[in-house]
Amino acid sequence: MKKKVLEKELAEMWNRVRKPTLEELVEMIENQRKEASEFQSVILRKILEIYEEMNLQRRSIEELKGASAGASFVELEEMTVEKAKSLVEAFARDYMKTHEHVYPSDVADELGLKYELVREVFSILEKEGKLEKKAR
Numbered sequence: 771m772k773k774k775v776l777e778k779e780l781a782e783m784w785n786r787v788r789k790p791t792l793e794e795l796v797e798m799i800e801n802q803r804k805e806a807s808e809f810q811s812v813i814l815r816k817i818l819e820i821y822e823e824m825n826l827q828r829r830s831i832e833e834l835k836g837a838s839a840g841a842s843f844v845e846l847e848e849m850t851v852e853k854a855k856s857l858v859e860a861f862a863r864d865y866m867k868t869h870e871h872v873y874p875s876d877v878a879d880e881l882g883l884k885y886e887l888v889r890e891v892f893s894i895l896e897k898e899g900k901l902e903k904k905a906r
Contacts, residue, residue: 854891
């Protein structure tokens with residue numbers, strides 16, 4: 771007997787559920803299709819943006835390759851502070867003949883030495899009074 775009550779309740783519930791019309795089903799499908807199409811458009815725009823950015827990066831790399839083809843790269847020389855000191859001192863003396871200031875970066879670039887080494891030599895030369903710090 772209990773089984774019949776369940777079947778009856780189920781039938782009543784089923785009857786209460788509103789059945790969509792064919793037009794409503796078509797409209798739901800159409801809405802889903804439009805949303806999918808809009809989503810695809812967004813994805814396609816993003817892909818095109820990424821593609822354009824990749825082309826810009828590729829061109830930049832090609833330009834760098836072209837620019838570096840004729841460039842010579844400086845091999846930074848490993849050396850002791852003592853050896854570097856005489857080179858830096860001679861360079862600075864000569865450089866100061868035509869310039870008001872000498873910077874460690876200029877010396878490092880010109881002599882192919884590590885910047886930290888040149889800074890250390892500058893510090894020694896300043897302590898010895900052979901080089902003065904620029905007043906700020």
